[in-house]
Amino acid sequence: xxxxxxxxxxxxxxxxxxxxxxxxxxxxxxxxxxxxxxxxxxxxxxxxxxxxxxxxxxxxxxxxxxxxxxxxxxxxxxxxxxxxxxxxxxxxxxxxxxxxxxxxxxxxxxxxxxxxxxxxxxxxxxxxxxxxxxxxxxxxxxxxxxxxxxxxxxxxxxxxxxxxxxxxxxxxxxxxxxxxxxxxxxxxxxxxxxxxxxxxxxxxxxxxxxxxxxxxxxxxxxxxxxxxxxxxxxxxxxxxxxxxxxxxxxxxxxxxxxxxxxxxxxxxxxxxxxxxxxx
Amino acid sequence: xxxxxxxxxxxxxxxxxxxxxxxxxxxxxxxxxxxxxxxxxxxxxxxxxxxxxxxxxxxxxxxxxxxxxxxxxxxxxxxxxxxxxxxxxxxxxxxxxxxxxxxxxxxxxxxxxxxxxxxxxxxxxxxxxxxxxxxxxxxxxxxxxxxxxxxxxxxxxxxxxxxxxxxxxxxxxxxxxxxxxxxxxxxxxxxxxxxxxxxxxxxxxxxxxxxxxxxxxxxxxxxxxxxxxxxxxxxxxxxxxxxxxxxxxxxxxxxxxxxxxxxxxxxxxxxxxxxxxxxxxxxxxxxxxxxxxxxxxxxxxxxxxxxxxxxxx
Numbered sequence: 001x002x003x004x005x006x007x008x009x010x011x012x013x014x015x016x017x018x019x020x021x022x023x024x025x026x027x028x029x030x031x032x033x034x035x036x037x038x039x040x041x042x043x044x045x046x047x048x049x050x051x052x053x054x055x056x057x058x059x060x061x062x063x064x065x066x067x068x069x070x071x072x073x074x075x076x077x078x079x080x081x082x083x084x085x086x087x088x089x090x091x092x093x094x095x096x097x098x099x100x101x102x103x104x105x106x107x108x109x110x111x112x113x114x115x116x117x118x119x120x121x122x123x124x125x126x127x128x129x130x131x132x133x134x135x136x137x138x139x140x141x142x143x144x145x146x147x148x149x150x151x152x153x154x155x156x157x158x159x160x161x162x163x164x165x166x167x168x169x170x171x172x173x174x175x176x177x178x179x180x181x182x183x184x185x186x187x188x189x190x191x192x193x194x195x196x197x198x199x200x201x202x203x204x205x206x207x208x209x210x211x212x213x214x215x216x217x218x219x220x221x222x223x224x225x226x227x228x229x230x231x232x233x234x235x236x237x238x239x240x241x242x243x244x245x246x247x248x249x250x251x252x253x254x255x256x257x258x259x260x261x262x263x264x265x266x267x268x269x270x271x272x273x274x275x276x277x278x279x
Numbered sequence: 280x281x282x283x284x285x286x287x288x289x290x291x292x293x294x295x296x297x298x299x300x301x302x303x304x305x306x307x308x309x310x311x312x313x314x315x316x317x318x319x320x321x322x323x324x325x326x327x328x329x330x331x332x333x334x335x336x337x338x339x340x341x342x343x344x345x346x347x348x349x350x351x352x353x354x355x356x357x358x359x360x361x362x363x364x365x366x367x368x369x370x371x372x373x374x375x376x377x378x379x380x381x382x383x384x385x386x387x388x389x390x391x392x393x394x395x396x397x398x399x400x401x402x403x404x405x406x407x408x409x410x411x412x413x414x415x416x417x418x419x420x421x422x423x424x425x426x427x428x429x430x431x432x433x434x435x436x437x438x439x440x441x442x443x444x445x446x447x448x449x450x451x452x453x454x455x456x457x458x459x460x461x462x463x464x465x466x467x468x469x470x471x472x473x474x475x476x477x478x479x480x481x482x483x484x485x486x487x488x489x490x491x492x493x494x495x496x497x498x499x500x501x502x503x504x505x506x507x508x509x510x511x512x513x514x515x516x517x518x519x520x521x522x523x524x525x526x527x528x529x530x531x532x533x534x535x536x537x538x539x540x541x542x543x544x545x546x547x548x549x550x551x552x553x554x555x556x557x558x559x560x561x562x563x564x565x566x567x568x569x570x571x572x573x574x575x576x577x578x579x580x581x582x583x584x585x586x587x588x589x590x591x592x
Contacts, residue, residue, distance in 0.1 A: 025405045027420040047434035093315035119524040121545040122565035125558050126326035149322035181307050210413035212527040228415040250416040261411035
């Protein structure tokens, strides 16, 4: 039936495709190109995607001047810790959610979904006070604990979907052989869940790596800044911003999540609706 | 919601009951749930409840300051706060425009990606870029693009001999400019979900319509669109709520400026709490936002419920 499409419709569709390619791709291309441009070129209105002169010094300047290396180290630490703790804590509960019946399961599901629509601004004020009370404000540990809590609804949702896909019969067979619940979890469920765990862990990592708002509120000491906060402080007053190093830093911050999204792009289906990354 | 809808299409899984049968099994269930429940209660449920309470106090961020309950004073003050309600209106414009424009763009893109065109693979991967980029980086790039003195947008205007525009600094262009960024960053997610919905529509339906002589547009209108209705509704209402709650993008792009033209409620509340240090008043604002969102959410749930009932009848 597609062959019956008139030629002008095909032209129109390719034009549409080209528009989206340009619209969606342009900002990244511009950013990468800006990260190699000299400051004179960056401060002119010339529209060229390929730098007139390739300037590699922006990357060195970004890493040196604005302390992006410690910030990247903070981000890496926070993201990896969040990833590990979240997955470890979520797995048992996701299993329970997937295999539970009735009211508890419904309550869990409703909580997971509503937690996605509550504004973080409401929770951040009492959370800030709570962390101050237990002396965890302005620490990376405090930030990690908050990230774990905030990414959990999403990881629970994703993981319980993966558990539900494992046939119950396998577990029942193991039970017949006399295995108890935890042996079944470790020997039967865990190996089958491995791909799901990896995907969930990667998403958790990206969420923590990209997160901005909670880190902005909870971290005050510049030496604790994560990469997004450090980049934002880079912006400074308009006019004083060093655009080249800023663009280089932004490229570096994007690379890890771009790689992970590239790996996971086939898995991006309905499960992402619960979206972990909130603006 | 589309996830549940998608799951419901799979053959029903046998669900095994854990807990509630014997004491030992109940213990097992508790052991499974507690590790995750503990941080959720401490860092999510307790703050949520105390956030409501703080909204009825005169709390500030000053250390050792006395905190007194002051009843509905914050809410009475808020009723008069023109700037807050102004931000509320801007927030509604912002989230409605982003949600609807994202839907239109994502629908077009999903239709293109669902067709027999070449280059789909490349486009599919490229279309995910905004999704992978950290929101701060998105805001930084678009600030560069909108920059009146060195941005490519004004560069192109100059090319055509047109005068430059101070996109993010001008009263009339600031809000549309941030809306474009919101749409840009929202397209991937919506496209992926619509595409998933489209692929669930059987080819026979299209063929049957084609045999009946329906053209491309009529097939879209009478086959694709009705089948996608639940997905469209779920995605758009969720997107609306997410945008209403969003913070980072506009904070880095404009900080609510110029003159409050892009000041959305979460940003307003943040500034009240952490710049003016009035956390009692800010919590009251947060509570008003939650009530607004709950109203939107209940409208959504009522609609969902009606649809389910209609499907069963």
